[in-house]
Amino acid sequence: MRRRWLAAVAAAFVAVLPAARVRGDDNGITVSGSGEVSAKPTQVEFEIRTGGSAELTGDAIAKYRDAKRRTLDAFAKQQMKNLVIEERAIALTNSSGLNPQQAMFNAGQAPAAKPVIDISRSIRVVLKDIQDMPEEELMATIGRVLDTAKDAGATIGPASDASALLARMYGQQMSAAIATFVLDDAGELREKAYRNAMEQARTRAERLAALAHVKLGPVLSVQETAVAGGADTNPQQQMIMAMYGIRDANHKDDLRVTSDTFSEIPVRVNLQVRFGIESE
Amino acid sequence: MDAPARAGSGSEVQRPFLLPAQTGEVSEALEDFARYSKRADWNRAFKSLQKVLDANPAGLVAGSDGFLLSMRARLMQLLAELPADGREAYRLFYDAEAKKLFEEATAAGVPPKTEEEKLAKLASSYFAATVGDAAADRLGELYFEKGEMGQAIDCWQAVLRYRPDSALDRAGLLTKTAIALARSGRWSEFRGVERVLRERHAGATLTLGGAETDAGATLAELAAAAPPAAQADPAATPDIEFPAAAAPLWQFRYFSEANAKAIATAGTDWGARSSVSLMVPPAVLDEKRVYVNLLGHHFALERASGKLLWRSAKFHDIGTRIQQQRYYVFPEQYGIATAEGRVFCVSRKPQEVGQHGTPFRLYCLNAEDGKQLWGSESVAELRDWSFCGTPLVSDRLYVCAYKPQKASELYALAIQPDTGKPTWTVMIGTHQADQSQMYNQRTAQPALALGEGRIYIDTHNGALVELNADTGNLDWGFLYDSEMVTQQNVWYGGQPATMDTAGAPILAGSRLVFKGMRSTRLYQIELDGPKLGWERPVSKREMLAGLDGERIYLSGDEVTSITRDGDRRLAWSLPVPFATGLIRPVTTHTRVYQFTPRGVYELDKSTGDVLQIFRGADLDLGSQGGALFIAADSFLTVSNVAITAYPVQRPRAAASR
Numbered sequence: 001m002r003r004r005w006l007a008a009v010a011a012a013f014v015a016v017l018p019a020a021r022v023r024g025d026d027n028g029i030t031v032s033g034s035g036e037v038s039a040k041p042t043q044v045e046f047e048i049r050t051g052g053s054a055e056l057t058g059d060a061i062a063k064y065r066d067a068k069r070r071t072l073d074a075f076a077k078q079q080m081k082n083l084v085i086e087e088r089a090i091a092l093t094n095s096s097g098l099n100p101q102q103a104m105f106n107a108g109q110a111p112a113a114k115p116v117i118d119i120s121r122s123i124r125v126v127l128k129d130i131q132d133m134p135e136e137e138l139m140a141t142i143g144r145v146l147d148t149a150k151d152a153g154a155t156i157g158p159a160s161d162a163s164a165l166l167a168r169m170y171g172q173q174m175s176a177a178i179a180t181f182v183l184d185d186a187g188e189l190r191e192k193a194y195r196n197a198m199e200q201a202r203t204r205a206e207r208l209a210a211l212a213h214v215k216l217g218p219v220l221s222v223q224e225t226a227v228a229g230g231a232d233t234n235p236q237q238q239m240i241m242a243m244y245g246i247r248d249a250n251h252k253d254d255l256r257v258t259s260d261t262f263s264e265i266p267v268r269v270n271l272q273v274r275f276g277i278e279s280e
Numbered sequence: 281m282d283a284p285a286r287a288g289s290g291s292e293v294q295r296p297f298l299l300p301a302q303t304g305e306v307s308e309a310l311e312d313f314a315r316y317s318k319r320a321d322w323n324r325a326f327k328s329l330q331k332v333l334d335a336n337p338a339g340l341v342a343g344s345d346g347f348l349l350s351m352r353a354r355l356m357q358l359l360a361e362l363p364a365d366g367r368e369a370y371r372l373f374y375d376a377e378a379k380k381l382f383e384e385a386t387a388a389g390v391p392p393k394t395e396e397e398k399l400a401k402l403a404s405s406y407f408a409a410t411v412g413d414a415a416a417d418r419l420g421e422l423y424f425e426k427g428e429m430g431q432a433i434d435c436w437q438a439v440l441r442y443r444p445d446s447a448l449d450r451a452g453l454l455t456k457t458a459i460a461l462a463r464s465g466r467w468s469e470f471r472g473v474e475r476v477l478r479e480r481h482a483g484a485t486l487t488l489g490g491a492e493t494d495a496g497a498t499l500a501e502l503a504a505a506a507p508p509a510a511q512a513d514p515a516a517t518p519d520i521e522f523p524a525a526a527a528p529l530w531q532f533r534y535f536s537e538a539n540a541k542a543i544a545t546a547g548t549d550w551g552a553r554s555s556v557s558l559m560v561p562p563a564v565l566d567e568k569r570v571y572v573n574l575l576g577h578h579f580a581l582e583r584a585s586g587k588l589l590w591r592s593a594k595f596h597d598i599g600t601r602i603q604q605q606r607y608y609v610f611p612e613q614y615g616i617a618t619a620e621g622r623v624f625c626v627s628r629k630p631q632e633v634g635q636h637g638t639p640f641r642l643y644c645l646n647a648e649d650g651k652q653l654w655g656s657e658s659v660a661e662l663r664d665w666s667f668c669g670t671p672l673v674s675d676r677l678y679v680c681a682y683k684p685q686k687a688s689e690l691y692a693l694a695i696q697p698d699t700g701k702p703t704w705t706v707m708i709g710t711h712q713a714d715q716s717q718m719y720n721q722r723t724a725q726p727a728l729a730l731g732e733g734r735i736y737i738d739t740h741n742g743a744l745v746e747l748n749a750d751t752g753n754l755d756w757g758f759l760y761d762s763e764m765v766t767q768q769n770v771w772y773g774g775q776p777a778t779m780d781t782a783g784a785p786i787l788a789g790s791r792l793v794f795k796g797m798r799s800t801r802l803y804q805i806e807l808d809g810p811k812l813g814w815e816r817p818v819s820k821r822e823m824l825a826g827l828d829g830e831r832i833y834l835s836g837d838e839v840t841s842i843t844r845d846g847d848r849r850l851a852w853s854l855p856v857p858f859a860t861g862l863i864r865p866v867t868t869h870t871r872v873y874q875f876t877p878r879g880v881y882e883l884d885k886s887t888g889d890v891l892q893i894f895r896g897a898d899l900d901l902g903s904q905g906g907a908l909f910i911a912a913d914s915f916l917t918v919s920n921v922a923i924t925a926y927p928v929q930r931p932r933a934a935a936s937r
Contacts, residue, residue: 052838052853055800055817063838063853066888070854074890114800114817150878151893153838153855 028220029208030274033201035193038264040131041181044138046145048154051120053095064119067153071123074152078144082129088122125149128184138262142179177260186257186267193269198222201273209277217276225270296764296798297690297724297743299348299709299757302339306332306351310341314358322369329355333405340757345812348757352404359408360442367445370408378402378409386418396422403435413439413446420456429464430733430750433457451477451484455495462502464750466732468789470506474499517868520910521929522882522894529914529925530586531897534561534574534595540921542599544902555720556602558779559611560862560906562670563918564618569647570916570923573616574598575609576627578643580650583914586925590650593630605634608716612725612782612862613640615670617677621647622697624677626667637716639666639684644700659700665693668715669725676703678735678749680726687716690726692737692747704752708737708745713765720778721765722861724797727784731792731807740782740797746810756810763798763820779861781823781836788827795824795834802832802842816848821858825874826867831885833872835865839883841872852888856881857905860920864907875908875917898922 050071052063075085095118125145130138149156156178183189209216259265301307309331316325332355340348349357362370384390385398399422402415420435436457439446454477461470477484477495484495535543544557561574569589570581575598579591602609615626623645632638642656642665656662664683668690671679677695682688688711694703708726715723724741734755735747742762746755785794791813792805800820804813822834831851832842837858841851857876865874871891872883879895896917903919916925 052855054819054850056850059817059850059853062850063840066853067855070888070890150857151890 028217028274028276029205029212030272031201031204031208032225032270032272033197033199033204034271035196035198035200035269036266037189037193037196038266039183039186039189041259041262041265042131042184043126043128043182044130044142044262045127045180045182046125046149046156046178047180048123048125048149048156049120050123050152050154051091051118053116053118055114055116057117060117060119064121068121068123071149071152071154074148075125075145078148080127080141080144082127083145084126084128086124086126088124090119090121093118123154130181135262146178179260179262181259181262181265183257183265183267189257189267190269193267194271197269197271198273201271202275205273205275209275215278217278220274220276222274223272225272294712294764295742295759296712296762297709297739297741297759298712299743299745299759300339300707300754301348302341302351303335306335306339307341309335310351310354310358317358317362317366320363320365322366322373325366326370326373340754343756346759347810347812348759350753350755353755356407356438356442360444362408367408371410374406374409375411378406378411378415381406382411382415385415392422403438407438407442413443413448416443417448417453420460424456424460428750429460430748433460433464433466433733434748436460449484451481451495452486454481455484455486455499458499459502461732462506464733467506469732470502472790474503517866517910519868519871520873520915522880522892523927523929526894526896526926528897529927531922531924532581532586532588533901533922535599535921536596537901539596539599540902542603544904544920554606554609555718555722556606556609556611558860558862558904558920559609560860560904560918560920561611562614562616563907563909563916563923564616564623565909565911565916566618566647571616571618571623571647572918572923573614573625573627575602575611575614575633576630578616578623578625578627578645578650580623580647581923583911583925586923592645592650592652595630598630598633601631602634605636607634607719608636609634610716610718610723612722613668615667615725617671617673618647619673619697622653622673623647623650624671624673624679624697626669626671626679637684640668642667642671642679642681642695642700644697653698654700656700661702662693662695662700665691668723669727672728672730672735673697674730676749678728678730680708680728680737688712688714690739692726692735692745692752694749694752706747706752706754708739708754709743709757711739711741713741718765722778722780722782722797725782727782729785729787729792731787734807736785736787736792736794738785738794738796742796742799744785744792744794744796744803744805746807758803758805758810758812760796760803761799761801761815762796763800765798779821779837779858781821781861781863783823783825786824786827793824793827793832795822797823802834814848816842818842821861823863823865825865825872828867828885833865833867833885835863835872835874836861839865839872839874839881839888841885841888854881854883854888854890859904860906862906864909864918866908866910868910873908873910874905875919876905877903878905880908880915880917894926896924896926898924 050067052060052067054060054063072085095116127141127145146156157176206216257265257267309328312328313325316328339351341351341354343349381398381402385395399415399419402412403419406412416435416439420432423432423435436453439448440453454473458470458473461473477499482496485492486495543559561572563570563572568583570583572579574595577591577593577595580589581587582589617624625643626640627643628638628640642662644653646653656665665681666684667679667681669680671677677697680690680692682690690708690711691705692708693705696703724739727738727740729736733749735749738744743757743759745757748755780797782797785792790807792807795802795818798820800817801815802818803815806813818834822836822840825833825835830844832844834840838853838855840853843849843851856874857878859877865872870885872885874881879893879899881890882892884891898919898921901921903921905919907918909916914925914928916923
């Protein structure tokens with residue numbers, strides 16, 4: 001009797017697995033369900049850096065102070081509505097004074113250079129409420145933000161260790177996204193995505209239960225397998241980071257839903273749900 | 281002359297450039313003389329001195345603070361510093377011989393040439409003897425009569441400076457010096473001497489042409505005829521107002537877009553950018569025309585219209601030519617200068633643009649029609665030279681050069697502009713890295729500045745020298761802090777091009793301010809001495825852009841301003857877009873202008889605030905920025921792709937700072 005029952009469950013498992021990735025075991029059916037809801041980004045963000053480097057610390061401080069003031073003043077002069085400036089981390093480093101090429105190409109044998117103090121400040125420039133903005137207007141506004149930053153002498157883009165290494169290796173800047181589109185308040189969308197994922201899981205489980213001639217029971221467990229936004233990373237950077245074991249200092253670990261492209265951003269939820277099987 | 285020069289106590293420092301120094305034996309003898317003099321061991325001291333005199337030295341000897349002084353100046357300095365008993369001892373040793381020589385020189389019937397030779401021997405070998413001052417004074421008069429004002433001035437100034445014990449009439453020496461200075465157009469120095477005479481020797485008389493005259497009145501007469509004080513201060517250049525629209529008066533593009541792109545991306549197919557991708561052709565203006573040296577293709581445009589007036593060769597295929605041999609193009613070595621209807625170019629022939637080892641020639645062209653008046657290939661004395669850097673033109677043409685078979689030895693030449701015949705040639709020193717093997721790293725091209733009777737040459741490789749403009753004599757050299765370029769571990773594809781900047785030294789009265797291309801130091805030298813005024817750390821990528829009474833302005837990937845008062849504080853700095861080191865920023869009355877890849881930045885000199893960014897008509901062409909020229913009626917930008925002229929709306933009202 002026990003052997004016949006096991007054979008029946010095994011047959012059901014084999015039959016449904018390719019279609020719905022269902023795992024049956026002795027007391028339930030496990031299925032995955034995914035839900036996806038898309039929406040236009042609500043804001044666009046730019047990571048910029050200002051700062052200065054000099055052999056004399058006093059000079060580095062003066063340069064840093066000047067650079068930051070000029071950058072903030074430049075944005076203030078623009079009087080752009082919905083623009084928010086967030087001052088973020090400040091970094092002080094002591095570098096060799098060699099240019100990146102020298103450092104890379106002549107490692108260990110480069111001529112002695114006087115070390116310099118680098119002081120830099122990350123600033124996040126956030127342009128809010130862009131979801132209803134016509135594309136033309138948005139592009140023009142983004143252009144103003146980028147030009148303002150560049151003209152003020154700020155560096156646009158995150159200070160990525162990987163891109164810096166690439167730049168050193170090839171003596172030139174690698175391409176990297178400079179704007180991050182953000183769905184600022186994705187809570188409601190995420191709720192909807194959860195509902196959709198759960199509904200899909202239930203539908204799949206019911207289908208499998210029907211095929212297996214069993215009655216679907218209650219949910220025994222739920223596991224969220226991944227929550228993904230549209231965040232991208234330059235493939236070259238990913239490769240270099242993997243090769244050299246670098247963790248990107250600007251890793252987007254704030255769980256916001258972001259994308260490097262201006263398009264509807266999907267909010268995805270993947271659930272793995274295990275349903276019980278009710279005895280007939 | 282062959283021993284490597286070392287600065288001060290830093291003999292262990294590896295220097296990228298060595299100045300011509302005395303042999304170790306002569307230097308040691310001089311050191312012995314100084315040491316024994318301190319101990320008042322006169323016998324030994326003068327034996328050592330005799331060794332120095334017998335060597336007839338012409339090179340430099342180590343002074344302090346990185347200076348190397350001419351042996352003659354150093355000797356005079358040491359003799360002038362002798363205490364009274366030392367002077368007495370010196371005269372016991374040398375007076376008899378000196379007096380004999382002086383009598384022979386000044387005896388009746390002695391031919392002038394013999395008189396000059398004997399006096400010159402006296403002035404150089406027995407200057408501290410009793411008759412040394414009189415010999416120098418008489419020698420000065422001989423030079424004056426021959427019209428060799430520079431030499432005459434040197435003689436009289438030597439007595440004034442190094443013979444404080446001299447019984448000669450100081451007022452008379454000062455007056456003669458001032459007259460010689462006026463005759464040679466050295467008006468700034470003239471004013472200084474005239475002031476000393478007025479303040480300290482009022483009422484002094486001088487016998488001129490057999491008649492006694494009032495020295496002050498004579499100099500006042502000369503002063504009245506002097507031109508107004510030179511306005512070297514960039515604050516004298518008026519500011520400009522950019523036009524409201526970017527529409528240019530005219531634009532001259534050198535290449536097709538394909539050619540421009542080929543040059544701008546040279547080397548980037550694999551590896552790093554090459555130096556040729558940073559090319560901005562050197563250009564100069566006169567009242568009527570713009571002259572350009574585009575990698576050996578010389579051409580002139582009409583200032584008013586941009587019309588091509590003449591050119592030495594077509595330049596449609598430059599892109600193709602440089603692709604194959606881009607490591608050896610050296611765009612920074614091309615130079616151009618103009619004066620009095622002539623244009624002087626340092627160039628390779630267009631068909632030799634990338635040929636390794638091919639010399640750079642010096643050409644003199646007629647500014648009117650571009651016809652070659654002479655070329656260094658056709659002047660026998662110049663045939664073997666390869667020229668470098670931008671020539672400097674006054675009554676003579678001053679330029680640096682090397683011989684291709686000994687490319688590391690750098691020389692300075694003074695050339696007659698009309699014939700190409702050299703007046704003098706002098707070795708400045710030796711590069712430690714072969715400048716023809718730099719693999720995309722910017723080569724050190726000397727930059728020249730003309731003072732009154734003196735030429736200052738920054739090798740941009742760790743040494744600066746002063747030469748007598750009349751004679752070419754090396755007065756002194758200064759070894760400064762500069763990065764030693766490595767020529768090891770050169771990668772396939774060449775070293776990545778470095779965007780180093782290089783400016784010329786700037787004279788401000790009796791001070792010289794300069795910054796070497798690979799140096800992280802800004803220096804001020806007090807020329808009365810000479811001695812180091814101060815040095816200050818700055819960014820290596822910056823070049824000296826200008827100075828005024830209060831500030832020094834540096835430019836590169838950032839523009840910075842440093843105060844000239846006691847603490848030399850960094851007043852402000854501004855990072856600016858930067859895509860080539862071949863830039864030419866301009867400082868005016870209250871502004872600093874820099875032509876960048878994102879337009880011409882106009883900065884307030886007092887705050888560094890960006891007042892305006894003029895985005896001109898070449899931004900869409902892929903301009904990397906470059907040189908800026910400001911004239912009364914227009915301003916011009918010279919980039920890697922085009923020369924563009926824009927109208928100046930009106931000069932800004934001169935605002936006081």
